[in-house]
Amino acid sequence: MNFKYLLVTGVRPQYIKAAGLVYILKKEKIQENQIVIYDTGQHFSSSMSKKILKELDLKVIKPKTYNKKDDSTIIFTRSLSTLVGFIEKNGPFKVIVFGDANPTLIGSLAAYLTGMPLIHIEAGARRKLVEFEHYNSLITDVLADLKLCLTTRAYKCLIDEKNSLNVIKSGDIFYEYYQNLIVKNKIQRKTSNVKKRILISLHRPYNSNYKIYKRFFELMGKISYDVMWIIHPRNKRLIKQVIKNGQKGKTIKFIKPLSHIKLLEELSKTDMVITDSGGLAREAYYFRKPILMRRDNSGWPELKTIGCLDYITSKDSDEEVLLKIQWGMAVEYESNKNIFNDELGRKEGIKAILNIKKSKRIC
Structure with missing residues (x-):
């Protein structure tokens, strides 16, 4: 057959x-x-x-x-x-x-x-x-x-x-494909030691609500880093509501979903990722970027074990979240070995x- x-x-x-x-x-x-x-x-x-x-x-x-x-x-x-x-x-x-x-x-x-x-x-x-x-x-x-x-x-x-x-x-059977994509599009990892940029993507239903978005919006206003926040189409009204009822921080830039190549380019430039996406977390790891997962202790425990990922849980206080952001902007976990390869x-x-x-x- x-x-x-x-x-x-x-x-x-x-x-x-x-x-x-x-x-x-x-x-x-x-x-x-x-x-x-x-x-x-x-x-x-x-x-x-x-x-x-x-x-x-x-x-x-x-x-x-x-x-x-x-x-x-x-x-x-x-x-x-x-x-x-x-x-x-x-x-x-x-x-x-x-x-x-x-x-x-x-x-x-x-x-x-x-x-x-x-x-x-x-x-x-x-x-x-x-x-x-x-x-x-x-x-x-x-x-x-x-x-x-x-x-x-x-x-x-x-x-x-x-x-x-x-x-x-x-x-990861797609590992070679990823490496080819990075080389083909001449995407290079950021080499500067100055850390100043955070990428956010929160789209899962349990995070797509006014309370969660308002909280992260206010927390990002308390930090000195630039923030690139990818807005899922179904959450456009939600973020407009949050902005309308709050004061937009100068460091936050809201952007539409990126093409895959543009996303890889952004990952190469950013210093840390806050997300609820397992796929984005894995790609961030490929660029050796620290990850904060907005989940209650599920998603890539392997990355947690090697010290490049932590969780933001529903029980964390604002102070604890800010401390985890500080951890992410300070942590170094350089390794020539990729655990998925x-x-x-x-x-x-x-x-x-x-x-x-x-x-x-x-x-």
Whole structure:
């Protein structure tokens, strides 16, 4: 059976990973007409999808699966049924999903329902049980025929769950793609010892409220550093409300979502990142930037262990947050070793993607 590769995406980090996988597959002599990128359309705003897809030169199939008036359940089920129909009409495919967002689960269920081999990249990533991404990842790993783990912790999670069949600790299989992107676009790390710039991106639902935004807005007014604050499209009204009811600090500059290259360039210039995005935190680490995660102790504990990440929790006082900002602007953790770079694991993972032929489901 001659399988094509179906890369299921729907959110910005998955577009970037899809571009990385296309780069890998082409290096392995897979023809472009054998690679299909399917977009479930989780981003309603064109600023979060069209621009980055154009920049990454990704041609995606994106059926109309949502209406702004629909609730998330209707959107999910419609996206799933549409993808199942697409696979049945255009397969067979090796279905490849990334991470733990809703498109990950949609792709996984569609692969299972159609009997297609399912590959999960960044498998075994577990979160606190209250976060829906935890269950997306867990269900996907139960269904997956091949599971590539980014970290040792993720690998051990699958072993502990008695889900050890076809599990590979691959590290970041996109690592080479990232390095090529940085070199190709001549992005260089800042070398000055003068630290004066902070990049902020807060977009998750539990941070997208007036109380959180107002607090960070006021805290940024108390520091002497320049602040670049990326505003997610759904939070534009929120930040306008915060600014209207407060006094805008001279050091804060609000900006629209950046293209991926522009974001990497900004990371190269900034001195610290405050975010709730796991993807942005990982990219910040690649540039050796300290990270403050606005989460309650979940997200990249590996980076916490090596001393380049700390958490801003809901229990932290303003004084504690300001102290953590001071820590971030002072910490040094230079290392020539990247904990996500595993060359042997990466090669093994890529080989497994190319060789897998069967689904665990018997249709």
